[in-house]
Amino acid sequence: DGGITQSPKYLFRKEGQNVTLSCEQNLNHDAMYWYRQDPGQGLRLIYYSQIVNDFQKGDIAEGYSVSREKKESFPLTVTSAQKNPTAFYLCASSAKRGTEAFFGQGTRLTVV
Amino acid sequence: AQSVTQLDSQVPVFEEAPVELRCNYSSSVSVYLFWYVQYPNQGLQLLLKYLSGSTLVKGINGFEAEFNKSQTSFHLRKPSVHISDTAEYFCAVRGSNFGNEKLTFGTGTRLTIIP
Numbered sequence: 001d002g003g004i005t006q007s008p009k010y011l012f013r014k015e016g017q018n019v020t021l022s023c024e025q026n027l028n029h030d031a032m033y034w035y036r037q038d039p040g041q042g043l044r045l046i047y048y049s050q051i052v053n054d055f056q057k058g059d060i061a062e063g064y065s066v067s068r069e070k071k072e073s074f075p076l077t078v079t080s081a082q083k084n085p086t087a088f089y090l091c092a093s094s095a096k097r098g099t100e101a102f103f104g105q106g107t108r109l110t111v112v
Numbered sequence: 113a114q115s116v117t118q119l120d121s122q123v124p125v126f127e128e129a130p131v132e133l134r135c136n137y138s139s140s141v142s143v144y145l146f147w148y149v150q151y152p153n154q155g156l157q158l159l160l161k162y163l164s165g166s167t168l169v170k171g172i173n174g175f176e177a178e179f180n181k182s183q184t185s186f187h188l189r190k191p192s193v194h195i196s197d198t199a200e201y202f203c204a205v206r207g208s209n210f211g212n213e214k215l216t217f218g219t220g221t222r223l224t225i226i227p
Contacts, residue, residue: 033215
Protein backbone atom coordinates (compact mmCIF):
# COMPACT_ATOMS: atom_id res chain seq x y z
CA ASP A 1 0.00 0.00 0.00
CA GLY A 2 1.26 3.45 -0.89
CA GLY A 3 1.28 6.03 1.83
CA ILE A 4 3.10 8.05 4.45
CA THR A 5 4.42 6.44 7.59
CA GLN A 6 5.25 8.40 10.69
CA SER A 7 6.92 6.75 13.62
CA PRO A 8 6.56 6.45 16.47
CA LYS A 9 2.91 7.32 17.14
CA TYR A 10 3.70 8.44 20.70
CA LEU A 11 7.03 9.77 21.91
CA PHE A 12 8.14 10.90 25.34
CA ARG A 13 11.34 12.81 26.03
CA LYS A 14 12.95 14.65 28.86
CA GLU A 15 13.35 18.40 28.62
CA GLY A 16 16.67 19.39 27.05
CA GLN A 17 17.00 16.31 24.85
CA ASN A 18 16.92 16.40 21.08
CA VAL A 19 14.48 14.01 19.46
CA THR A 20 13.99 12.94 15.82
CA LEU A 21 10.62 12.16 14.28
CA SER A 22 10.57 9.84 11.29
CA CYS A 23 8.57 10.35 8.10
CA GLU A 24 8.76 7.99 5.13
CA GLN A 25 6.67 8.00 1.95
CA ASN A 26 6.44 5.52 -0.92
CA LEU A 27 4.25 7.68 -3.16
CA ASN A 28 7.21 8.96 -5.21
CA HIS A 29 6.26 12.51 -4.21
CA ASP A 30 8.75 15.32 -4.62
CA ALA A 31 7.43 17.69 -1.94
CA MET A 32 7.30 16.89 1.76
CA TYR A 33 6.12 18.95 4.73
CA TRP A 34 6.20 19.05 8.50
CA TYR A 35 3.36 20.68 10.44
CA ARG A 36 2.83 21.24 14.11
CA GLN A 37 -0.69 21.10 15.52
CA ASP A 38 -1.74 22.68 18.81
CA PRO A 39 -5.31 22.99 20.08
CA GLY A 40 -7.05 26.02 18.59
CA GLN A 41 -4.11 26.95 16.36
CA GLY A 42 -4.63 24.69 13.40
CA LEU A 43 -1.64 23.40 11.46
CA ARG A 44 1.46 25.54 11.36
CA LEU A 45 4.18 24.85 8.81
CA ILE A 46 7.61 24.07 10.26
CA TYR A 47 9.65 23.12 7.18
CA TYR A 48 8.99 21.95 3.66
CA SER A 49 11.07 20.46 0.91
CA GLN A 50 10.31 20.59 -2.80
CA ILE A 51 13.24 18.45 -3.90
CA VAL A 52 15.99 16.25 -2.51
CA ASN A 53 18.81 18.13 -0.75
CA ASP A 54 16.76 21.31 -0.53
CA PHE A 55 14.30 22.61 2.05
CA GLN A 56 12.74 25.88 3.18
CA LYS A 57 11.73 27.25 6.54
CA GLY A 58 8.04 27.52 7.21
CA ASP A 59 6.34 29.84 9.66
CA ILE A 60 7.70 28.34 12.89
CA ALA A 61 11.11 26.83 12.07
CA GLU A 62 12.96 28.02 15.19
CA GLY A 63 14.12 25.11 17.35
CA TYR A 64 13.65 22.54 14.57
CA SER A 65 15.91 21.06 11.92
CA VAL A 66 15.33 18.76 8.93
CA SER A 67 17.23 16.91 6.25
CA ARG A 68 16.21 15.57 2.84
CA GLU A 69 18.93 13.18 1.72
CA LYS A 70 16.49 10.77 0.06
CA LYS A 71 13.29 11.43 -1.84
CA GLU A 72 11.24 9.16 0.39
CA SER A 73 12.48 10.42 3.77
CA PHE A 74 12.13 13.75 5.58
CA PRO A 75 13.07 13.42 9.29
CA LEU A 76 12.38 16.25 11.72
CA THR A 77 14.61 16.92 14.72
CA VAL A 78 13.14 18.81 17.65
CA THR A 79 16.07 20.42 19.40
CA SER A 80 16.46 21.62 22.95
CA ALA A 81 16.12 25.17 21.62
CA GLN A 82 12.42 24.61 20.95
CA LYS A 83 10.71 26.20 23.96
CA ASN A 84 7.39 24.36 23.82
CA PRO A 85 7.95 21.09 21.95
CA THR A 86 4.93 19.17 23.29
CA ALA A 87 2.53 18.94 20.33
CA PHE A 88 1.08 16.73 17.60
CA TYR A 89 3.37 16.61 14.57
CA LEU A 90 2.09 15.81 11.09
CA CYS A 91 4.11 14.93 8.02
CA ALA A 92 2.69 15.28 4.51
CA SER A 93 3.76 14.92 0.90
CA SER A 94 2.55 16.01 -2.52
CA ALA A 95 3.49 15.44 -6.14
CA LYS A 96 5.61 18.18 -7.71
CA ARG A 97 2.94 19.17 -10.18
CA GLY A 98 0.16 17.73 -8.13
CA THR A 99 -2.34 19.45 -5.98
CA GLU A 100 -3.37 18.02 -2.65
CA ALA A 101 -1.11 16.84 0.15
CA PHE A 102 -1.38 13.41 1.70
CA PHE A 103 -0.86 13.08 5.44
CA GLY A 104 0.64 10.56 7.80
CA GLN A 105 -1.09 9.56 11.03
CA GLY A 106 0.99 11.89 13.16
CA THR A 107 3.36 11.65 16.10
CA ARG A 108 2.35 12.97 19.50
CA LEU A 109 5.44 14.27 21.27
CA THR A 110 5.35 14.89 25.00
CA VAL A 111 8.31 16.51 26.72
CA VAL A 112 8.45 16.17 30.47
CA ALA B 113 1.92 35.53 0.91
CA GLN B 114 -1.26 33.59 1.47
CA SER B 115 -3.53 33.05 4.45
CA VAL B 116 -6.74 31.28 5.43
CA THR B 117 -9.39 32.39 7.92
CA GLN B 118 -11.91 30.04 9.45
CA LEU B 119 -14.14 32.29 11.48
CA ASP B 120 -15.96 29.60 13.44
CA SER B 121 -13.84 27.59 15.86
CA GLN B 122 -16.78 25.42 16.94
CA VAL B 123 -20.09 24.63 15.23
CA PRO B 124 -22.76 22.53 16.98
CA VAL B 125 -25.49 21.15 14.71
CA PHE B 126 -28.41 18.82 15.29
CA GLU B 127 -28.34 15.49 13.48
CA GLU B 128 -29.96 15.62 10.01
CA ALA B 129 -29.77 19.43 9.93
CA PRO B 130 -27.75 21.29 7.27
CA VAL B 131 -24.37 22.81 8.04
CA GLU B 132 -22.06 25.41 6.52
CA LEU B 133 -18.44 25.84 7.60
CA ARG B 134 -16.93 29.12 6.49
CA CYS B 135 -13.54 29.69 4.92
CA ASN B 136 -12.01 32.88 3.52
CA TYR B 137 -8.57 33.17 1.97
CA SER B 138 -6.15 35.78 0.74
CA SER B 139 -3.46 35.34 -1.88
CA SER B 140 -1.58 37.44 -4.41
CA VAL B 141 -1.79 34.66 -7.02
CA SER B 142 -4.38 32.22 -8.30
CA VAL B 143 -5.03 29.43 -5.85
CA TYR B 144 -5.98 25.86 -5.28
CA LEU B 145 -8.33 25.35 -2.34
CA PHE B 146 -8.92 22.32 -0.15
CA TRP B 147 -11.03 21.03 2.70
CA TYR B 148 -9.62 18.34 4.97
CA VAL B 149 -11.23 16.40 7.83
CA GLN B 150 -9.44 15.15 10.94
CA TYR B 151 -10.77 12.55 13.38
CA PRO B 152 -9.26 12.42 16.89
CA ASN B 153 -5.57 11.51 17.04
CA GLN B 154 -5.38 10.89 13.30
CA GLY B 155 -3.93 12.57 10.26
CA LEU B 156 -5.89 14.66 7.78
CA GLN B 157 -8.04 13.23 5.02
CA LEU B 158 -8.96 15.18 1.89
CA LEU B 159 -12.68 15.96 1.60
CA LEU B 160 -12.62 17.94 -1.64
CA LYS B 161 -10.57 20.34 -3.70
CA TYR B 162 -11.00 23.23 -6.11
CA LEU B 163 -8.43 23.52 -8.89
CA SER B 164 -10.26 25.25 -11.74
CA GLY B 165 -13.48 25.09 -13.72
CA SER B 166 -16.84 24.66 -12.03
CA THR B 167 -17.05 26.65 -8.83
CA LEU B 168 -19.18 24.01 -7.12
CA VAL B 169 -17.15 20.99 -6.14
CA LYS B 170 -18.41 17.79 -4.60
CA GLY B 171 -16.41 15.63 -2.24
CA ILE B 172 -16.67 12.54 -0.14
CA ASN B 173 -19.29 11.84 2.54
CA GLY B 174 -21.87 14.12 0.89
CA PHE B 175 -19.93 17.36 1.36
CA GLU B 176 -19.67 20.10 -1.23
CA ALA B 177 -18.04 23.52 -1.42
CA GLU B 178 -18.41 26.60 -3.56
CA PHE B 179 -15.53 28.76 -4.72
CA ASN B 180 -16.38 32.46 -4.83
CA LYS B 181 -13.50 34.46 -6.27
CA SER B 182 -15.05 37.89 -5.70
CA GLN B 183 -15.61 37.15 -2.02
CA THR B 184 -12.42 35.05 -1.71
CA SER B 185 -14.42 32.33 -0.01
CA PHE B 186 -14.66 28.56 -0.15
CA HIS B 187 -17.44 27.55 2.24
CA LEU B 188 -18.13 23.88 2.98
CA ARG B 189 -21.70 22.58 3.12
CA LYS B 190 -23.66 19.44 3.80
CA PRO B 191 -27.46 19.27 3.51
CA SER B 192 -27.94 16.70 6.29
CA VAL B 193 -25.31 15.78 8.85
CA HIS B 194 -24.78 12.51 10.70
CA ILE B 195 -23.17 11.64 14.01
CA SER B 196 -20.18 10.31 12.10
CA ASP B 197 -19.46 13.81 10.75
CA THR B 198 -18.27 14.88 14.20
CA ALA B 199 -14.65 15.90 13.54
CA GLU B 200 -12.39 18.88 12.95
CA TYR B 201 -12.42 20.46 9.52
CA PHE B 202 -9.57 22.44 7.98
CA CYS B 203 -9.55 24.73 4.97
CA ALA B 204 -6.25 25.09 3.10
CA VAL B 205 -4.85 27.16 0.22
CA ARG B 206 -1.93 26.76 -2.16
CA GLY B 207 -0.74 28.95 -4.99
CA SER B 208 -1.43 27.43 -8.39
CA ASN B 209 1.75 28.76 -9.98
CA PHE B 210 4.36 26.14 -10.77
CA GLY B 211 6.94 25.69 -8.05
CA ASN B 212 4.70 27.03 -5.30
CA GLU B 213 4.29 24.02 -3.05
CA LYS B 214 3.58 25.83 0.23
CA LEU B 215 0.25 24.71 1.67
CA THR B 216 -1.30 27.01 4.27
CA PHE B 217 -4.06 25.94 6.67
CA GLY B 218 -6.73 27.71 8.65
CA THR B 219 -7.14 27.20 12.39
CA GLY B 220 -9.88 24.62 11.96
CA THR B 221 -13.59 24.29 12.83
CA ARG B 222 -14.73 21.66 15.27
CA LEU B 223 -18.08 20.26 14.11
CA THR B 224 -20.16 18.62 16.82
CA ILE B 225 -23.31 16.74 15.86
CA ILE B 226 -26.04 16.72 18.50
CA PRO B 227 -28.27 13.61 18.49
